[in-house]
Amino acid sequence: xxxxxxxxxxxxxxxxxxxxxxxxxxxxxxxxxxxxxxxxxxxxxxxxxxxxxxxxxxxxxxxxxxxxxxxxxxxxxxxxxxxxxxxxxxxxxxxxxxxxxxxxxxxxxxxxxxxxxxxxxxxxxxxxxxxxxxxxxxxxxxxxxxxxxxxxxxxxxxxxxxxxxxxxxxxxxxxxxxxxxxxxxxxxxxxxxxxxxxxxxxxxxxxxxxxxxxxxxxxxxxxxxxxxxxxxxxxxxxxxxxxxxxxxxxxxxxxxxxxxxxxxxxxxxxxxxxxxxxxxxxxxxxxxxxxxxxxxxxxxxxxxxxxxxxxxxxxxxxxxxxxxxxxxxxxxxxxxxxxxxxxxxxxxxxxxxxxxxxxxxxxxxxxxxxxxxxxxxx
Amino acid sequence: xxxxxxxxxxxxxxxxxxxxxxxxxxxxxxxxxxxxxxxxxxxxxxxxxxxxxxxxxxxxxxxxxxxxxxxxxxxxxxxxxxxxxxxxxxxxxxxxxxxxxxxxxxxxxxxxxxxxxxxxxxxxxxxxxxxxxxxxxxxxxxxxxxxxxxxxxxxxxxxxxxxxxxxxxxxxxxxxxxxxxxxxxxxxxxxxxxxxxxxxxxxxxxxxxxxxxxxxxxxxxxxxxxxxxxxxxxxxxxxxxxxxxxxxxxxxxxxxxxxxxxxxxxxxxxxxxxxxxxxxxxxxxxxxxxxxxxxxxxxxxxxxxxxxxxxxxxxxxxxxxxxxxxxxxxxxxxxxxxxxxxxxxxxxxxxxxxxxxxxxxxxxx
Numbered sequence: 001x002x003x004x005x006x007x008x009x010x011x012x013x014x015x016x017x018x019x020x021x022x023x024x025x026x027x028x029x030x031x032x033x034x035x036x037x038x039x040x041x042x043x044x045x046x047x048x049x050x051x052x053x054x055x056x057x058x059x060x061x062x063x064x065x066x067x068x069x070x071x072x073x074x075x076x077x078x079x080x081x082x083x084x085x086x087x088x089x090x091x092x093x094x095x096x097x098x099x100x101x102x103x104x105x106x107x108x109x110x111x112x113x114x115x116x117x118x119x120x121x122x123x124x125x126x127x128x129x130x131x132x133x134x135x136x137x138x139x140x141x142x143x144x145x146x147x148x149x150x151x152x153x154x155x156x157x158x159x160x161x162x163x164x165x166x167x168x169x170x171x172x173x174x175x176x177x178x179x180x181x182x183x184x185x186x187x188x189x190x191x192x193x194x195x196x197x198x199x200x201x202x203x204x205x206x207x208x209x210x211x212x213x214x215x216x217x218x219x220x221x222x223x224x225x226x227x228x229x230x231x232x233x234x235x236x237x238x239x240x241x242x243x244x245x246x247x248x249x250x251x252x253x254x255x256x257x258x259x260x261x262x263x264x265x266x267x268x269x270x271x272x273x274x275x276x277x278x279x280x281x282x283x284x285x286x287x288x289x290x291x292x293x294x295x296x297x298x299x300x301x302x303x304x305x306x307x308x309x310x311x312x313x314x315x316x317x318x319x320x321x322x323x324x325x326x327x328x329x330x331x332x333x334x335x336x337x338x339x340x341x342x343x344x345x346x347x348x349x350x351x352x353x354x355x356x357x358x359x360x361x362x363x364x365x366x367x368x369x370x371x372x373x374x375x376x377x378x
Numbered sequence: 379x380x381x382x383x384x385x386x387x388x389x390x391x392x393x394x395x396x397x398x399x400x401x402x403x404x405x406x407x408x409x410x411x412x413x414x415x416x417x418x419x420x421x422x423x424x425x426x427x428x429x430x431x432x433x434x435x436x437x438x439x440x441x442x443x444x445x446x447x448x449x450x451x452x453x454x455x456x457x458x459x460x461x462x463x464x465x466x467x468x469x470x471x472x473x474x475x476x477x478x479x480x481x482x483x484x485x486x487x488x489x490x491x492x493x494x495x496x497x498x499x500x501x502x503x504x505x506x507x508x509x510x511x512x513x514x515x516x517x518x519x520x521x522x523x524x525x526x527x528x529x530x531x532x533x534x535x536x537x538x539x540x541x542x543x544x545x546x547x548x549x550x551x552x553x554x555x556x557x558x559x560x561x562x563x564x565x566x567x568x569x570x571x572x573x574x575x576x577x578x579x580x581x582x583x584x585x586x587x588x589x590x591x592x593x594x595x596x597x598x599x600x601x602x603x604x605x606x607x608x609x610x611x612x613x614x615x616x617x618x619x620x621x622x623x624x625x626x627x628x629x630x631x632x633x634x635x636x637x638x639x640x641x642x643x644x645x646x647x648x649x650x651x652x653x654x655x656x657x658x659x660x661x662x663x664x665x666x667x668x669x670x671x672x673x674x675x676x677x678x679x680x681x682x683x684x685x686x687x688x689x690x691x692x693x694x695x696x697x698x699x700x701x702x703x704x705x706x707x708x709x710x711x712x713x714x715x716x717x718x719x720x721x722x723x724x725x726x727x728x729x730x731x732x733x734x735x736x737x738x739x740x741x742x743x
Contacts (some may be wrong), residue, residue: 138667
């Protein structure tokens, strides 16, 4: 017996953590994100996010383009919610130049924003479930089904399905066609059934609950200190939504709730997105009822020359607060443009959320933040 | 086999070995096609439908593509282990079929007296091939996958064997053919709990569905076969589906009465195939529906949920065998009215007690 015990102490396994380089080529890093993960077996000891692989210098590029030519660049930021990026940019330019947008234009923008929010949240939830390991994409394909309908509507109004370039300084590039409203009405009517279907399939799935509840918790204080925004912040229990806190466009005319989570775990982030879809549908319903007649875009000169000054305009994109800080020197191009990237700032808390969890949770938590590398690297 | 004109063991051996290899390869192709077609309706799409009607030649096209790919061996790989691993992974899958009775007493050695024990022993061997692949590739992802597969195998082999024990208790034999012969009533009716445990453990054993941790594409990319391409990758693919086929065949034999079924005795093989496809459909269903388990959840589920349930199942079946086992030479059919509620109650009660556990681990970085 004694020799046995001495044997076991001699053979005690010596382990040491090792570095796993996840990304930039990795199926679940939503683009070219890279994580340098220090692993002790399966447990994450340390994580260092590395980005910049998709840097295109959009802020610098904007300085050589006219104010209107910058709009397509903003499509390439959060490419799953391009409309909202458009809106953030045009809003800051309108603030800078003091342009008043016709009411119909504002309503069209709100409708587009909310459709975009539903579409983006569908993708966020779908890819999150994909990251959780629905390895043959089933939930994602169900979400795609509804996203297609939204994309069809976008195609109706601007002819594009991904990079819309629809909003203009002073309104939108064109009024909605007359066949748009019936389609929207039908979509708003049937979407709750589809959301109910997702709930039915997902809400009580034991594996899903075990994988998400309590995992990747972002505490309230940390969320605020990391200047997180959007669903990530609200899941941590902070009632902060630019649409309510600093109403822009015509959002003060709608009656809607800001859903929040309690714990700030992956499950809450997923729930908040599902609930926000319901609220977006409420806004859409009201916007359709109040939809005014008139011009969709203000009459403006071809080349904008805002007076010397600076402005910061922000909107609530599906990922969080996106803001454009635009400085004008009275030329046709912005003197300087800076973007407040919601996904990048949400991402900064990633390390605190995943340390101590398993490799699989890194991917799941990362997926629950819902980023687009186009915006993180800019 | 006296029907065989040569009446010679070696002739029998040669013919059936060849037949099994052809059967497995063909069935793997059919399975791949069947799975991809079955995914279609689950995901509101068509599935492969371009290569020939219903996409039936899709697996052929895939096979040609994969065989023509360049074979890459990483510079840091352990060349020989890397080379042998796919073979070691695939061979046990073929070997399982040696004892599977395809028809009444027809197979390579369906009457082998330790049939099911042989299946359990051989089936676990394919893990060695997977681990060899994971270890020798010289890649951290594949190493993680290799480590996971060992943990998974250890956790699920025990409930698997325990659920088989309940079958053996009722059938009174380890021989696959005898087990089928004993199934006047298919065993999934007699012991639904045993069947469920077997099915779940088999899913974990063949690393599919919600248990595909070792190749978890969203986490560790492709796990153990990340550094494999071309023919060697095809071997792993073959092994995966072959293993699914083997486990479906074993489940059909153990719980669905293998080749038994109404109708002419000559269509026994068709009944067997039908049951295999049914079980495989259950595997597809689970795979297409569930998210993946985490590695600690997986082990917790195996040891804390399936293992006690399997023990209780063995206990219940053994007690019933003592009390009613001698009525007309087997378990009476009305036992289902005891076992089905018992299974439901046990699953319900145990799931109330069971917690996945496995939270945040304290680390000092």
